[in-house]
Amino acid sequence: MGEAIAFYVLAALILGFAVLVVSTRNTVHSVLYLVLNFLAVAALYVMLTAQFLAVIQVLVYAGGIVVLYLFVVMLVNLKRPPEDHSAPQRKSWVGAGLGLLVLGELGGIVAYGRLAPAVSPMQNTDLAINNVERVGMLLYTDYLIPFEVASILLLVAMVGAIILAKREL
Amino acid sequence: MIDTFLIPLLKILFVLNATLIGVTYMVLLERKVIAWVQVRLGPMRVGPYGILQPIADAVKLILKEDITPTKADKWVFTAAPIIVMVPALITFAVIPFGPAVHLFGREVPLYITDINVGLLYIVSVASMGVYGIILGGWASNSKFPLLASLRASAQLISYEVGVTMTLVSMIVTAGSLSMVRIVEAQYNSHLWYIFIQPVAFVLFFIGGLAETNRAPFDMAEAEQELTGGFHTEYSGMRFALFFLAEYANMIVVSSVATTLFLGGWLRPFPNVAALSFLGFIPGWIWFLVKTFVFLYVFLWVRATLPRYRYDQLMRLGWKVLIPIAIANVIVTAIVKVLL
Numbered sequence: 044m045g046e047a048i049a050f051y052v053l054a055a056l057i058l059g060f061a062v063l064v065v066s067t068r069n070t071v072h073s074v075l076y077l078v079l080n081f082l083a084v085a086a087l088y089v090m091l092t093a094q095f096l097a098v099i100q101v102l103v104y105a106g107g108i109v110v111l112y113l114f115v116v117m118l119v120n121l122k123r124p125p126e127d128h129s130a131p132q133r134k135s136w137v138g139a140g141l142g143l144l145v146l147g148e149l150g151g152i153v154a155y156g157r158l159a160p161a162v163s164p165m166q167n168t169d170l171a172i173n174n175v176e177r178v179g180m181l182l183y184t185d186y187l188i189p190f191e192v193a194s195i196l197l198l199v200a201m202v203g204a205i206i207l208a209k210r211e212l
Numbered sequence: 213m214i215d216t217f218l219i220p221l222l223k224i225l226f227v228l229n230a231t232l233i234g235v236t237y238m239v240l241l242e243r244k245v246i247a248w249v250q251v252r253l254g255p256m257r258v259g260p261y262g263i264l265q266p267i268a269d270a271v272k273l274i275l276k277e278d279i280t281p282t283k284a285d286k287w288v289f290t291a292a293p294i295i296v297m298v299p300a301l302i303t304f305a306v307i308p309f310g311p312a313v314h315l316f317g318r319e320v321p322l323y324i325t326d327i328n329v330g331l332l333y334i335v336s337v338a339s340m341g342v343y344g345i346i347l348g349g350w351a352s353n354s355k356f357p358l359l360a361s362l363r364a365s366a367q368l369i370s371y372e373v374g375v376t377m378t379l380v381s382m383i384v385t386a387g388s389l390s391m392v393r394i395v396e397a398q399y400n401s402h403l404w405y406i407f408i409q410p411v412a413f414v415l416f417f418i419g420g421l422a423e424t425n426r427a428p429f430d431m432a433e434a435e436q437e438l439t440g441g442f443h444t445e446y447s448g449m450r451f452a453l454f455f456l457a458e459y460a461n462m463i464v465v466s467s468v469a470t471t472l473f474l475g476g477w478l479r480p481f482p483n484v485a486a487l488s489f490l491g492f493i494p495g496w497i498w499f500l501v502k503t504f505v506f507l508y509v510f511l512w513v514r515a516t517l518p519r520y521r522y523d524q525l526m527r528l529g530w531k532v533l534i535p536i537a538i539a540n541v542i543v544t545a546i547v548k549v550l551l
Contacts, residue, residue: 069285071285071288071347071350072288075288075347078343094327094328094329095329095332098329098332098333098336099332099336101336101337101339101340102332102335102336102339105336105339105340106336106339106340106342107339107369107372110339110342110343110346110365110369111369113343113346113350113365114346114362114365114366117346117350117358117361117362118362173328174328174329175328175329175389
Protein backbone atom coordinates (compact mmCIF):
# COMPACT_ATOMS: atom_id res chain seq x y z
CA MET A 44 0.00 0.00 0.00
CA GLY A 45 2.66 2.48 1.07
CA GLU A 46 4.77 1.40 -1.82
CA ALA A 47 1.95 2.10 -4.29
CA ILE A 48 1.37 5.58 -2.81
CA ALA A 49 5.08 6.34 -3.02
CA PHE A 50 5.16 5.16 -6.62
CA TYR A 51 2.22 7.31 -7.68
CA VAL A 52 3.59 10.38 -5.91
CA LEU A 53 6.97 9.88 -7.57
CA ALA A 54 5.43 9.24 -10.97
CA ALA A 55 3.33 12.40 -10.67
CA LEU A 56 6.44 14.37 -9.67
CA ILE A 57 8.45 12.97 -12.59
CA LEU A 58 5.74 13.80 -15.12
CA GLY A 59 5.08 17.20 -13.55
CA PHE A 60 8.74 18.20 -13.63
CA ALA A 61 9.06 16.88 -17.19
CA VAL A 62 6.17 19.10 -18.30
CA LEU A 63 7.74 22.05 -16.49
CA VAL A 64 11.09 21.41 -18.25
CA VAL A 65 9.54 21.98 -21.66
CA SER A 66 6.98 24.63 -20.70
CA THR A 67 9.11 27.03 -18.59
CA ARG A 68 10.29 30.12 -20.45
CA ASN A 69 13.39 30.77 -18.35
CA THR A 70 16.10 28.36 -19.55
CA VAL A 71 17.90 28.11 -16.21
CA HIS A 72 14.64 27.26 -14.43
CA SER A 73 13.98 24.64 -17.07
CA VAL A 74 17.39 23.05 -16.41
CA LEU A 75 16.62 23.08 -12.67
CA TYR A 76 13.36 21.24 -13.24
CA LEU A 77 15.40 18.69 -15.20
CA VAL A 78 17.56 18.13 -12.10
CA LEU A 79 14.46 17.61 -9.97
CA ASN A 80 13.13 15.21 -12.58
CA PHE A 81 16.35 13.16 -12.48
CA LEU A 82 16.28 13.09 -8.67
CA ALA A 83 12.71 11.78 -8.68
CA VAL A 84 13.73 9.08 -11.19
CA ALA A 85 16.59 8.15 -8.85
CA ALA A 86 14.07 7.77 -6.03
CA LEU A 87 12.08 5.45 -8.28
CA TYR A 88 15.21 3.32 -8.79
CA VAL A 89 15.66 3.09 -5.01
CA MET A 90 12.09 1.78 -4.77
CA LEU A 91 13.03 -0.93 -7.27
CA THR A 92 16.03 -1.85 -5.01
CA ALA A 93 18.41 -0.70 -7.74
CA GLN A 94 20.49 1.45 -5.36
CA PHE A 95 23.52 1.38 -7.60
CA LEU A 96 21.55 2.68 -10.55
CA ALA A 97 19.96 5.37 -8.36
CA VAL A 98 23.30 6.63 -7.08
CA ILE A 99 24.80 6.59 -10.58
CA GLN A 100 21.75 8.47 -11.86
CA VAL A 101 22.35 11.22 -9.30
CA LEU A 102 26.12 11.25 -9.82
CA VAL A 103 26.21 11.20 -13.63
CA TYR A 104 22.99 12.85 -14.73
CA ALA A 105 21.88 15.15 -11.92
CA GLY A 106 25.37 15.99 -10.67
CA GLY A 107 27.48 15.85 -13.81
CA ILE A 108 25.73 16.31 -17.12
CA VAL A 109 23.17 18.87 -15.98
CA VAL A 110 25.93 20.96 -14.38
CA LEU A 111 27.45 21.19 -17.86
CA TYR A 112 24.03 22.14 -19.29
CA LEU A 113 23.76 24.88 -16.70
CA PHE A 114 27.27 26.01 -17.52
CA VAL A 115 26.42 26.40 -21.20
CA VAL A 116 23.06 28.05 -20.52
CA MET A 117 24.69 30.59 -18.22
CA LEU A 118 27.47 31.37 -20.69
CA VAL A 119 25.17 31.72 -23.69
CA ASN A 120 22.75 34.59 -23.30
CA LEU A 121 19.30 33.15 -23.94
CA LYS A 122 17.18 36.12 -22.95
CA ARG A 123 15.29 36.25 -26.26
CA PRO A 124 14.18 33.11 -28.10
CA PRO A 125 15.35 32.93 -31.74
CA GLU A 126 12.83 34.14 -34.27
CA ASP A 127 10.63 31.50 -35.76
CA HIS A 128 10.36 31.36 -39.56
CA SER A 129 8.71 28.00 -40.16
CA ALA A 130 4.95 27.54 -40.28
CA PRO A 131 3.82 26.78 -36.71
CA GLN A 132 1.07 24.43 -37.86
CA ARG A 133 3.33 21.93 -39.56
CA LYS A 134 5.55 21.72 -36.51
CA SER A 135 2.63 20.94 -34.23
CA TRP A 136 1.59 18.13 -36.62
CA VAL A 137 5.06 16.59 -36.41
CA GLY A 138 4.93 16.94 -32.63
CA ALA A 139 1.55 15.30 -32.39
CA GLY A 140 2.73 12.47 -34.64
CA LEU A 141 5.83 11.85 -32.52
CA GLY A 142 3.74 12.02 -29.35
CA LEU A 143 1.33 9.42 -30.70
CA LEU A 144 4.27 7.21 -31.67
CA VAL A 145 5.70 7.34 -28.12
CA LEU A 146 2.23 6.72 -26.67
CA GLY A 147 1.81 3.67 -28.92
CA GLU A 148 5.21 2.42 -27.84
CA LEU A 149 4.29 2.81 -24.17
CA GLY A 150 1.01 0.98 -24.79
CA GLY A 151 2.95 -1.81 -26.46
CA ILE A 152 5.30 -2.08 -23.50
CA VAL A 153 2.41 -2.16 -21.03
CA ALA A 154 0.61 -4.82 -23.09
CA TYR A 155 3.79 -6.87 -23.33
CA GLY A 156 4.44 -6.43 -19.61
CA ARG A 157 1.02 -7.92 -18.83
CA LEU A 158 2.10 -11.14 -20.53
CA ALA A 159 5.38 -11.46 -18.62
CA PRO A 160 5.29 -12.81 -15.05
CA ALA A 161 5.18 -10.10 -12.42
CA VAL A 162 8.33 -9.65 -10.36
CA SER A 163 8.34 -8.22 -6.88
CA PRO A 164 11.86 -6.86 -6.49
CA MET A 165 11.46 -5.95 -2.82
CA GLN A 166 11.54 -9.62 -1.81
CA ASN A 167 14.73 -10.36 -3.68
CA THR A 168 17.16 -9.75 -0.82
CA ASP A 169 20.21 -11.02 -2.69
CA LEU A 170 19.67 -8.33 -5.31
CA ALA A 171 19.26 -5.72 -2.60
CA ILE A 172 22.49 -6.66 -0.84
CA ASN A 173 24.77 -7.44 -3.77
CA ASN A 174 23.40 -4.82 -6.13
CA VAL A 175 26.76 -3.51 -7.37
CA GLU A 176 28.27 -6.97 -7.82
CA ARG A 177 25.23 -8.14 -9.81
CA VAL A 178 25.32 -5.13 -12.13
CA GLY A 179 29.06 -5.54 -12.64
CA MET A 180 28.79 -9.27 -13.39
CA LEU A 181 25.99 -8.68 -15.90
CA LEU A 182 27.86 -5.85 -17.62
CA TYR A 183 31.03 -7.89 -18.05
CA THR A 184 29.43 -11.21 -19.01
CA ASP A 185 26.03 -11.13 -20.71
CA TYR A 186 26.15 -7.53 -21.90
CA LEU A 187 29.86 -7.23 -22.62
CA ILE A 188 29.54 -6.40 -26.32
CA PRO A 189 26.86 -3.69 -25.95
CA PHE A 190 28.89 -2.25 -23.09
CA GLU A 191 32.07 -2.06 -25.19
CA VAL A 192 30.18 -0.70 -28.18
CA ALA A 193 28.71 2.05 -25.99
CA SER A 194 32.16 2.96 -24.69
CA ILE A 195 33.56 3.14 -28.25
CA LEU A 196 30.61 5.33 -29.23
CA LEU A 197 31.40 7.69 -26.36
CA LEU A 198 35.08 7.77 -27.34
CA VAL A 199 34.18 8.62 -30.94
CA ALA A 200 31.83 11.37 -29.75
CA MET A 201 34.56 12.79 -27.52
CA VAL A 202 37.17 12.80 -30.29
CA GLY A 203 34.63 14.39 -32.64
CA ALA A 204 33.80 17.10 -30.11
CA ILE A 205 37.48 17.92 -29.63
CA ILE A 206 38.06 18.12 -33.40
CA LEU A 207 35.02 20.37 -33.82
CA ALA A 208 36.04 22.64 -30.95
CA LYS A 209 39.75 22.89 -31.77
CA ARG A 210 40.27 23.17 -35.51
CA GLU A 211 43.98 23.88 -35.33
CA LEU A 212 45.51 21.09 -33.28
CA MET B 213 9.09 0.48 16.35
CA ILE B 214 11.89 1.71 18.62
CA ASP B 215 14.58 0.16 16.41
CA THR B 216 13.17 1.36 13.10
CA PHE B 217 12.07 4.88 13.98
CA LEU B 218 13.06 6.21 17.39
CA ILE B 219 16.74 5.27 17.49
CA PRO B 220 17.56 6.41 13.92
CA LEU B 221 15.69 9.64 14.60
CA LEU B 222 17.65 10.27 17.79
CA LYS B 223 20.88 9.48 15.99
CA ILE B 224 20.03 11.87 13.15
CA LEU B 225 19.20 14.63 15.64
CA PHE B 226 22.41 14.02 17.54
CA VAL B 227 24.66 13.92 14.46
CA LEU B 228 23.00 16.98 12.94
CA ASN B 229 23.41 19.06 16.08
CA ALA B 230 26.92 17.83 16.75
CA THR B 231 27.87 18.73 13.18
CA LEU B 232 26.39 22.20 13.38
CA ILE B 233 28.08 22.92 16.70
CA GLY B 234 31.31 21.50 15.31
CA VAL B 235 30.97 23.73 12.27
CA THR B 236 30.52 26.89 14.29
CA TYR B 237 33.53 26.06 16.42
CA MET B 238 35.56 25.24 13.31
CA VAL B 239 35.18 28.91 12.39
CA LEU B 240 36.62 29.95 15.73
CA LEU B 241 39.39 27.36 15.48
CA GLU B 242 40.31 28.61 12.04
CA ARG B 243 40.61 32.19 13.28
CA LYS B 244 42.67 31.03 16.25
CA VAL B 245 45.00 28.77 14.25
CA ILE B 246 45.63 31.39 11.61
CA ALA B 247 46.24 33.95 14.34
CA TRP B 248 48.77 31.68 16.03
CA VAL B 249 50.54 31.04 12.74
CA GLN B 250 50.79 34.80 12.25
CA VAL B 251 51.86 35.33 15.89
CA ARG B 252 48.62 37.07 16.90
CA LEU B 253 46.12 36.18 19.58
CA GLY B 254 42.94 35.88 17.53
CA PRO B 255 39.50 36.49 19.08
CA MET B 256 39.97 37.12 22.81
CA ARG B 257 37.09 39.38 23.87
CA VAL B 258 33.95 37.21 23.96
CA GLY B 259 34.40 34.78 26.82
CA PRO B 260 37.74 33.38 28.03
CA TYR B 261 40.09 33.02 25.03
CA GLY B 262 37.14 33.96 22.81
CA ILE B 263 35.34 30.62 23.17
CA LEU B 264 31.93 32.31 23.04
CA GLN B 265 32.77 34.06 19.76
CA PRO B 266 30.73 31.60 17.58
CA ILE B 267 27.59 32.41 19.60
CA ALA B 268 28.17 36.15 19.18
CA ASP B 269 28.71 35.60 15.46
CA ALA B 270 25.52 33.56 15.14
CA VAL B 271 23.48 36.22 16.94
CA LYS B 272 24.96 38.90 14.72
CA LEU B 273 24.21 36.99 11.53
CA ILE B 274 20.63 36.17 12.54
CA LEU B 275 19.90 39.78 13.47
CA LYS B 276 21.35 41.23 10.27
CA GLU B 277 19.03 42.52 7.59
CA ASP B 278 18.27 39.94 4.94
CA ILE B 279 18.59 41.60 1.54
CA THR B 280 17.45 40.21 -1.79
CA PRO B 281 18.70 42.30 -4.74
CA THR B 282 15.87 43.75 -6.83
CA LYS B 283 17.10 42.24 -10.08
CA ALA B 284 17.81 38.84 -8.50
CA ASP B 285 15.93 35.70 -9.42
CA LYS B 286 14.05 35.51 -6.14
CA TRP B 287 13.27 31.78 -5.91
CA VAL B 288 16.66 30.56 -7.04
CA PHE B 289 18.36 33.17 -4.85
CA THR B 290 16.50 31.80 -1.83
CA ALA B 291 17.05 28.15 -2.75
CA ALA B 292 20.80 28.36 -3.41
CA PRO B 293 22.04 28.48 0.23
CA ILE B 294 19.71 25.60 1.10
CA ILE B 295 21.00 23.54 -1.85
CA VAL B 296 24.54 24.10 -0.62
CA MET B 297 23.82 23.15 2.99
CA VAL B 298 21.62 20.06 2.60
CA PRO B 299 24.08 17.78 0.71
CA ALA B 300 26.80 18.64 3.21
CA LEU B 301 24.58 17.50 6.09
CA ILE B 302 22.96 14.38 4.61
CA THR B 303 26.37 12.91 3.82
CA PHE B 304 26.76 12.14 7.51
CA ALA B 305 24.05 9.48 7.15
CA VAL B 306 26.58 6.88 5.99
CA ILE B 307 29.71 7.88 7.91
CA PRO B 308 30.55 5.30 10.59
CA PHE B 309 31.65 7.01 13.80
CA GLY B 310 32.33 3.82 15.68
CA PRO B 311 31.46 0.17 16.17
CA ALA B 312 28.26 -0.97 17.86
CA VAL B 313 28.04 0.03 21.52
CA HIS B 314 25.78 -1.16 24.32
CA LEU B 315 23.47 1.57 25.53
CA PHE B 316 20.64 0.91 28.00
CA GLY B 317 20.71 -2.81 27.29
CA ARG B 318 20.50 -2.68 23.51
CA GLU B 319 23.16 -2.77 20.82
CA VAL B 320 23.37 0.54 18.97
CA PRO B 321 25.68 0.91 15.99
CA LEU B 322 27.34 4.34 15.90
CA TYR B 323 26.28 5.18 12.37
CA ILE B 324 22.91 6.23 11.04
CA THR B 325 22.81 3.69 8.25
CA ASP B 326 25.12 1.37 6.35
CA ILE B 327 24.13 1.07 2.70
CA ASN B 328 25.90 -1.12 0.17
CA VAL B 329 26.71 1.86 -2.06
CA GLY B 330 27.84 4.13 0.80
CA LEU B 331 30.91 5.62 -0.84
CA LEU B 332 29.12 6.28 -4.14
CA TYR B 333 26.28 7.86 -2.17
CA ILE B 334 28.73 10.33 -0.63
CA VAL B 335 30.24 11.19 -4.02
CA SER B 336 26.86 11.65 -5.68
CA VAL B 337 25.40 13.74 -2.86
CA ALA B 338 28.52 15.89 -2.80
CA SER B 339 28.15 16.45 -6.53
CA MET B 340 24.76 18.05 -5.88
CA GLY B 341 26.33 20.72 -3.67
CA VAL B 342 27.88 22.47 -6.66
CA TYR B 343 24.40 23.58 -7.75
CA GLY B 344 24.10 25.85 -4.76
CA ILE B 345 27.30 27.65 -5.72
CA ILE B 346 26.44 27.96 -9.42
CA LEU B 347 22.88 29.09 -8.75
CA GLY B 348 23.86 31.46 -5.96
CA GLY B 349 26.18 33.24 -8.34
CA TRP B 350 23.75 33.22 -11.24
CA ALA B 351 20.65 34.28 -9.30
CA SER B 352 22.39 37.29 -7.77
CA ASN B 353 22.34 38.84 -11.26
CA SER B 354 25.66 40.49 -10.58
CA LYS B 355 28.95 40.25 -12.44
CA PHE B 356 31.44 39.14 -9.81
CA PRO B 357 29.28 36.38 -8.32
CA LEU B 358 28.60 35.04 -11.82
CA LEU B 359 32.31 34.92 -12.63
CA ALA B 360 33.02 33.28 -9.30
CA SER B 361 30.35 30.65 -9.75
CA LEU B 362 31.62 29.81 -13.24
CA ARG B 363 35.10 29.38 -11.80
CA ALA B 364 33.78 27.29 -8.94
CA SER B 365 31.75 24.98 -11.14
CA ALA B 366 34.62 24.40 -13.58
CA GLN B 367 36.92 23.67 -10.65
CA LEU B 368 34.51 21.33 -8.90
CA ILE B 369 33.72 19.35 -12.06
CA SER B 370 37.44 18.94 -12.83
CA TYR B 371 38.47 17.81 -9.39
CA GLU B 372 35.47 15.56 -8.95
CA VAL B 373 36.81 13.33 -11.74
CA GLY B 374 40.17 12.93 -10.04
CA VAL B 375 38.71 12.33 -6.58
CA THR B 376 36.23 9.77 -7.90
CA MET B 377 39.02 7.89 -9.71
CA THR B 378 40.99 7.87 -6.45
CA LEU B 379 37.98 6.46 -4.64
CA VAL B 380 37.73 3.72 -7.29
CA SER B 381 41.21 2.51 -6.35
CA MET B 382 40.13 2.48 -2.69
CA ILE B 383 37.03 0.47 -3.59
CA VAL B 384 39.21 -2.05 -5.42
CA THR B 385 41.52 -2.30 -2.41
CA ALA B 386 38.72 -2.76 0.11
CA GLY B 387 36.46 -4.81 -2.14
CA SER B 388 33.36 -3.00 -0.96
CA LEU B 389 31.47 0.26 -1.28
CA SER B 390 30.03 0.13 2.22
CA MET B 391 31.79 2.51 4.61
CA VAL B 392 31.52 0.04 7.51
CA ARG B 393 32.94 -2.80 5.46
CA ILE B 394 35.83 -0.61 4.30
CA VAL B 395 36.80 -0.07 7.93
CA GLU B 396 36.44 -3.80 8.65
CA ALA B 397 38.63 -4.59 5.64
CA GLN B 398 41.34 -2.40 7.16
CA TYR B 399 40.99 -4.33 10.40
CA ASN B 400 41.46 -7.61 8.50
CA SER B 401 44.45 -6.35 6.51
CA HIS B 402 46.23 -5.34 9.76
CA LEU B 403 47.09 -1.96 8.25
CA TRP B 404 45.44 1.36 7.65
CA TYR B 405 45.00 1.98 3.96
CA ILE B 406 47.20 5.07 4.09
CA PHE B 407 50.16 2.64 4.16
CA ILE B 408 48.80 0.56 1.28
CA GLN B 409 47.61 3.48 -0.87
CA PRO B 410 49.80 6.51 -0.06
CA VAL B 411 49.43 7.94 -3.57
CA ALA B 412 45.65 7.75 -3.38
CA PHE B 413 45.79 9.47 0.00
CA VAL B 414 47.74 12.45 -1.33
CA LEU B 415 45.47 12.71 -4.38
CA PHE B 416 42.36 12.52 -2.23
CA PHE B 417 43.59 15.20 0.11
CA ILE B 418 44.51 17.61 -2.70
CA GLY B 419 41.20 16.89 -4.40
CA GLY B 420 39.41 17.38 -1.10
CA LEU B 421 40.97 20.82 -0.68
CA ALA B 422 39.75 21.75 -4.16
CA GLU B 423 36.29 20.23 -3.69
CA THR B 424 35.71 22.20 -0.51
CA ASN B 425 36.93 25.44 -2.13
CA ARG B 426 39.63 25.79 0.46
CA ALA B 427 42.97 27.53 0.16
CA PRO B 428 45.13 27.11 -1.89
CA PHE B 429 42.24 26.38 -4.26
CA ASP B 430 39.73 29.01 -3.05
CA MET B 431 39.37 30.56 -6.49
CA ALA B 432 35.63 30.98 -6.07
CA GLU B 433 36.08 33.44 -3.23
CA ALA B 434 39.29 35.17 -4.22
CA GLU B 435 38.58 38.47 -2.49
CA GLN B 436 41.22 40.42 -4.36
CA GLU B 437 39.76 39.51 -7.75
CA LEU B 438 36.06 38.91 -7.14
CA THR B 439 35.15 41.18 -4.18
CA GLY B 440 33.55 38.32 -2.22
CA GLY B 441 33.04 35.45 -4.59
CA PHE B 442 29.75 33.79 -5.39
CA HIS B 443 28.11 34.99 -2.17
CA THR B 444 28.85 38.70 -2.65
CA GLU B 445 25.15 39.65 -2.78
CA TYR B 446 24.13 37.51 0.19
CA SER B 447 23.69 38.87 3.68
CA GLY B 448 22.66 37.71 7.12
CA MET B 449 21.70 34.08 7.64
CA ARG B 450 21.79 33.20 3.95
CA PHE B 451 25.43 34.19 3.77
CA ALA B 452 25.98 32.21 6.97
CA LEU B 453 24.59 29.08 5.31
CA PHE B 454 27.14 29.33 2.49
CA PHE B 455 29.84 29.93 5.03
CA LEU B 456 28.83 27.05 7.29
CA ALA B 457 28.38 24.67 4.35
CA GLU B 458 32.03 25.16 3.48
CA TYR B 459 33.06 24.07 6.97
CA ALA B 460 30.54 21.22 6.99
CA ASN B 461 32.10 20.01 3.73
CA MET B 462 35.52 20.15 5.36
CA ILE B 463 34.24 17.91 8.14
CA VAL B 464 32.75 15.56 5.52
CA VAL B 465 36.02 15.30 3.60
CA SER B 466 37.96 14.77 6.83
CA SER B 467 35.55 12.06 8.00
CA VAL B 468 35.70 10.27 4.64
CA ALA B 469 39.49 10.49 4.61
CA THR B 470 39.57 9.10 8.16
CA THR B 471 37.29 6.22 7.21
CA LEU B 472 39.11 5.35 3.99
CA PHE B 473 42.73 5.91 4.89
CA LEU B 474 43.11 6.06 8.67
CA GLY B 475 40.95 3.10 9.58
CA GLY B 476 37.89 4.96 10.86
CA TRP B 477 37.28 3.97 14.45
CA LEU B 478 40.24 1.52 14.60
CA ARG B 479 43.25 2.16 16.82
CA PRO B 480 46.70 2.43 15.20
CA PHE B 481 47.91 -0.95 13.89
CA PRO B 482 44.73 -2.90 14.61
CA ASN B 483 45.27 -6.60 15.28
CA VAL B 484 48.77 -6.02 16.65
CA ALA B 485 48.49 -7.56 20.09
CA ALA B 486 51.37 -5.56 21.57
CA LEU B 487 49.33 -2.37 21.18
CA SER B 488 46.12 -3.78 22.60
CA PHE B 489 46.45 -1.59 25.71
CA LEU B 490 45.19 1.20 23.44
CA GLY B 491 41.87 -0.65 23.30
CA PHE B 492 40.58 1.12 26.41
CA ILE B 493 40.00 4.24 24.30
CA PRO B 494 36.58 3.89 22.64
CA GLY B 495 36.38 3.79 18.84
CA TRP B 496 34.49 7.04 18.42
CA ILE B 497 37.24 8.94 20.22
CA TRP B 498 39.80 7.57 17.76
CA PHE B 499 37.51 8.64 14.93
CA LEU B 500 37.09 12.16 16.30
CA VAL B 501 40.81 12.58 16.96
CA LYS B 502 41.75 11.51 13.43
CA THR B 503 39.09 13.74 11.88
CA PHE B 504 40.35 16.62 13.98
CA VAL B 505 43.90 16.07 12.74
CA PHE B 506 42.63 16.37 9.17
CA LEU B 507 40.68 19.51 9.98
CA TYR B 508 43.76 21.01 11.58
CA VAL B 509 45.78 20.27 8.43
CA PHE B 510 43.10 22.07 6.39
CA LEU B 511 43.59 25.20 8.49
CA TRP B 512 47.36 24.82 8.54
CA VAL B 513 47.44 24.61 4.73
CA ARG B 514 45.32 27.73 4.48
CA ALA B 515 47.63 29.66 6.76
CA THR B 516 50.75 28.48 4.92
CA LEU B 517 50.19 28.29 1.16
CA PRO B 518 49.41 31.11 -1.27
CA ARG B 519 46.47 30.81 -3.66
CA TYR B 520 46.94 29.06 -6.99
CA ARG B 521 46.44 30.93 -10.22
CA TYR B 522 43.34 29.80 -12.08
CA ASP B 523 45.08 28.25 -15.11
CA GLN B 524 47.58 26.51 -12.83
CA LEU B 525 44.68 25.09 -10.89
CA MET B 526 43.01 23.63 -13.98
CA ARG B 527 46.32 22.31 -15.28
CA LEU B 528 47.06 20.62 -11.97
CA GLY B 529 43.63 19.00 -11.98
CA TRP B 530 43.54 17.71 -15.55
CA LYS B 531 47.19 17.10 -16.39
CA VAL B 532 48.56 15.88 -13.07
CA LEU B 533 45.91 14.58 -10.68
CA ILE B 534 43.65 12.74 -13.13
CA PRO B 535 46.45 10.85 -14.97
CA ILE B 536 48.03 9.82 -11.66
CA ALA B 537 44.64 8.75 -10.33
CA ILE B 538 43.95 6.60 -13.42
CA ALA B 539 47.43 5.06 -13.25
CA ASN B 540 46.84 4.34 -9.57
CA VAL B 541 43.56 2.56 -10.37
CA ILE B 542 45.27 0.40 -13.01
CA VAL B 543 48.20 -0.49 -10.74
CA THR B 544 45.83 -1.27 -7.85
CA ALA B 545 43.72 -3.52 -10.04
CA ILE B 546 46.78 -5.40 -11.39
CA VAL B 547 48.20 -5.90 -7.88
CA LYS B 548 44.81 -7.01 -6.61
CA VAL B 549 44.53 -9.63 -9.36
CA LEU B 550 48.09 -10.89 -8.89
CA LEU B 551 47.93 -11.19 -5.09
